[in-house]
Amino acid sequence: MSFSTSTPTIAALFRVVFDQKVGYTLAYRQSQQTDETSVEQLFDGIEFKCLPSGLHQVEEDTVYFTQSTPGSARFAGISVFLQGHADEAHRNATFVAVGALARLDGSNGRLGRIWEFRKDMQRLAADVINLDKSSADELLDEYWTSATRRQDASLQDDRQVVTVTPGDKAKRKPSRSQDSEHHLESDDHPSLSLPGLWYLFGPLIFPLYRAALTRKRILLLGSPPVLNSCNFVYALSVLATLPPDVRPLVEGYPSDQCHVLPTLFSVGVHNIPDLEHLNRHIQTLEKGWIATSTDGILATKTSLFDCCVELPSHHPPLDPDGPAHRTRPIFRASDGRQIKASARDYHRWRLVERGLRHCVKTLEEHYQDDPQAGTGDGDTETETLVTPVDQQKHDAMEEGIELSPEDERELVEPQSWTRAAFDSLRWFTSAAEIERCQQVEHELDISLLPKDLAPEPSDNNEISNYEKSLRQAKFITKYFHNLTRFLQHHVHEIVEKADEGSHDESDPECDVIFAEEDLAQCGLDVSRDADCLFAVEMARKWYGRTAEIEAPDTWEVCGIRIC
Template sequence: MSGTSDASTTDVDSSPSDATTAPPLSALFLIKFDQKVGYSIAWKRSAANVVLDGTVEFKSLPSGLHTVKEDLVYFVHEGYAGLSAFVNGPGSEAERNAHLVAVGILVPLSYGRLGRSWLHAQALQNLAAVLVDDVSRTEPLETYWEKHGANGDGDTQNLKSSTISSGSNPSPWKTHNRSRALSSLVAVIPSEQSLPPWHPALSIVKYIDTFGPLVFPLQRAALLRKRILFMTSAPVRPACEFVYDLSILSSIPGSVSELLPPGSESLHRLRSLFTLGIHDIPLLEKMSVPHGAPGATQNPDDDDTYGWVACTTDEILTIKQKLYDIIVDIPPTPNNTTETKRWSTIKTSDGAEIKASQRDLRRFKLLYHELWKIRHRVQSDHDDGDEDTDDRTSLLPHDSENESEDESDEGYDDKLIEPMTWAQLAYSGFMWWASAGEKDSYLTEEADGDREILGDISDFVPGGMHMESNGADPMTASGLAQTGLHTAIIAYFHRLTSLMVTTLADLIECSDDEDLTGEENTVLQVTSEDIARMGLEAWSESDKAFAKDFLMTYFGREAEVHGASLECCGIRIC
């Protein structure tokens, strides 16, 4: 099951055939900040029945954005994906020395999690940079709307300009049928079938670098379809892209979806809400009621998915613990390399901290090693005579030129990792004594399995000659867009998910075949060996709880999960 031959697919909302085709706009608008009235819509065009006033101005400009010079903000509004480009320009003293403007769009969600809105990102940034000096110069907006509005051919039929009807809106709950299927990109893709430079999936390396070993418990929380909220500060673009990354990494691969029972289709993808603010509290309260529960919406078109992932800069949301299940605190990026890196923290709504297991740490070291090899290769190919390397995305938590792969676990254990239990320590000591100091065989077997699942993702970065021919550095976003690295990483996480699904599906099938009573849905017995085969830590209480919840969530089966233990002469010691 190596990375170079695996046939698992990645769920990325773009395909080579439409990667450069910008979706038609359902709305285009300009937002400005006024000292007297706050944020207001200065100009707008939209399709019929798309209501903008009182919504998009707040979604487009989340709290704290005035502290940065520019930003990209992703959000969801009704049945549409939204994207706004924010610019903070110089102003008079009466304007607090700043002009704050944003140019935003809405596109149909039928094109994917973000409606391929990122294909408009560069144009929106250019428009915002022009209008920040004079919001009355709206001719470029008119031109852009004529080109990309409606059907993208200048046809303004069924469009309304500044006066917009408040007719019926698309349901925020409705699952839209896709006009075209999501592409299924295999783990190995030709370089010409790359993602566009603004694609949010290109942040996947930064996502891994930000969360370290916590990427694995975060993926598991998303697989259980928890309500996950990233708490961040401006700029919000990285957190918005992390929302997308987590949604992609926690999707159920199509190769194993048929193993799940009918009716579980709504669980195959985690809903992405992107940026949320105080104005979204009523929506979150509505979404906090599980489908079918008293008070839940009864609209037959509603999506019955309970979980979601989003980000916010409004701290008030974090104190409303009933609105979310998991809170992820993302600390600001250090201003310089001398500052100590602060790791993100993951907590439940009741304050319990979630950490990575010991196996997560070992698995992350393997992933780290592969990324280290890529960085080492890139430095060898590009650093000779190239002093401008500051724009390279950090692949590793340590950034000194003399670092070695042996430093990969420094700073993780106390802050991010579950401590070894007394039983695990006793077992390790016993096995060391029983094997005369040799390495425990189960750890060797586990490492071999994890290494096989990971494969050699460094093979997805072209050699120096290839990169010289197209001038791209794979450590930058433009370089990643020309390689299969992001796709290989996503495929790796999908293989982890596939391993969980196939292990439990086989276990259920064997259990039902052996059940002499002829009754299905009996309590399933899950052993420590089953836990290990799922890629989990058999000594971890949180991993055992995850296995039990995963079985109930996706298969509707009760389970009794048995973790690892220390036995001597058939007697369980601990």
């Protein structure tokens, strides 16, 4: 059998099976550890981490998780689950989970590029599921030996990347030393789930992004298969990462080491002690985390998280007369309060959605205009690239981008009576000024859209789903990083102004006051409590300051007071 030749460093290999007498059993293990104590610690509880609750509902799945040892070593894990048929003695079903660990050393990203093992683990799981223990162990030993031998050769190749000649530079692929959003060569890269995340959450992605940016503890609660949920954990962390050019702004502040939102990936009931430990640790460092789980009981442990996202089930309801199958997530705070997108979020979402569709359209036009694309004559090429379905998509791009009424009710908060009355009266007294303010907001939102995305060079004759997902993922990532830059620069300026205005030398870290115009410059609404709280959290989490919102308790328009 053959396996991929370019993979990250493997730290361990394992196989988990289900024994009817003892339950989940670690049937095979190999690691780089030398002493037995270290080996036991490395594999402690791994059979539960790689098999989340409810996994028996699906035939196959991939799970990402993290594993730590008492010596503070951290590992990223991947497990490929496969279910097959068996005799009645085995309840007509059998399953296997084959997985690997990669060490996280701070330079290889959130997952240590562990996804590059996925195809190998899929092949191994398919090969060993029907083998006896001796044959399965022999096959896994063969893979382990081959993988560890490849590591030395891979390290040698990485050194050669640094010493290439100018003539070879164009031929050599960029280094994949990190799993950043800029290195998406593998079609298993979690960042390629960003388009799916975007379309599933709709405008709700903005309050979720703000929660991640303020380093909340975020739990995604869903059902198997869990691969998409694990990918969403990764993708959300990428969106809320502090871009390198912004990090100098927070140097010396308590948040200096919080550039990346920690990712726990799949967690379960067995992780409750770990989450409780993190809870005590986070109270001082305030790093937050994001994870996913299929264990509904975790939603009742409200002290362990700040907000919870209930993902729609992958399976239709068993009762056809019951509630309709939910297709959108529900975002709640730990106190049960539902969080929805604002009207401004909806406006932003429509702008970005239009940009995404244009992004795909220009990619399609690039292929159509490329004289080297396609192998037939011009008419045949056009017929191949523009099918009736594609034409319908093109037509939709020219139409207004709106949510359905049902989705809008689920995802976007209704306008409060107070705000509606205030806007109506203010429009009556100064319609021109309102139009000007709305135009300024619109131009501000447009300015954050990426403008430098050129089509990637490709040897393919047609656009692949991978290329579309890659282009959309980069567009979404760049947009949210632009938004992070915008917010951090404005909050940093407000904090600096507060420092400059302080005359109390005994208290140089004075409180920060956000005026109404300050919030407007940050793209926030002073009349919206969630926006005010977000501004306060940005000042506290990133700059260690207590902040207040300077806003009138009432507005007076034409002699009428609106509370």
